[in-house]
Amino acid sequence: MSRAFVRESEGGEAFEDLPDRPISPHxxxxxxxxxxxxxxxxxxxxxxxxxxxxxxxxxxxxxxxxxxxxxxxxxxxxxxVPDPTDFSQVRFGSRVTFVREDGRSQTYRIVGEDEADPAKGSISYVSPLAQALLGKQVGDEIAVAQTEAEIVRIE
Known part of the structure; x- marks a missing residue:
């Protein structure tokens, strides 16, 4: 019998016996x-x-x-991982600005998985975009959503 939902013996409300949150393998x-x-x-x-x-x-x-x-x-x-002090290439913790072919400029900081919030300008280091950026330098081109983008600043 599944114990996904348990009813209190006194007739109280049912509550969910929640499974643990998945842990990333990274x-x-x-x-x-x-x-x-x-x-x-x-x-x-x-x-x-x-x-x-x-x-x-x-x-x-x-x-x-x-x-x-x-x-x-x-x-x-x-x-x-300490904040980077060398901005010659993209690393964990870097804030990277790139310009897409259509002229749009975007800036993201590369952070840990639990910190990532793309809407607020941070992406997980395991994301495809971060993987494309890591190790690159200003002037390098990367593939972004089936187009090209050029890295213009690393902070």
Whole structure:
């Protein structure tokens, strides 16, 4: 019998017995800012867990516990990489600006998987775009979405 949903013996609400969040098989590289984000997330989750336990909210306890296990694991496997000081080529932590054939300029920072947020200008180092950029220099061309783009700045 599946235990995906469990009903409280007193007739309370059903809550989901959540499986653990999947862990990436890639190296857990993080920027100094990414490591600080992990620490902040763990602290926030610990506070939320205490509140959920106090309120006896079993569903919230299950959700927060799952997330806390994930972030604790990510913290234990984190490999901090200092911000780059050499801007001669694209590396982990670099902010790269490239110009597409149609003239559009885009800038992304290459960060760890959990830090990545393309809408805010950061991409995971394992993403295809980051893989195309890593090791390149200003003036190099890369393939981007079936077109070409030229790297114009590395910071």
């Amino acid at each position: 190296q857990n590289l993080v920027t100094p800012q990414g490591l600080a984000q992990i620490d902040a997330m763990i602290e926030d989750l610990r506070q939320r867990l205490a509140q959920a336990q106090e309120a006896e909210d079993k569903g919230e306890v299950a959700r927060v516990s799952r997330d806390l296990r994930y972030w604790a694991h990510r913290k234990s496997t984190a490999e901090p």
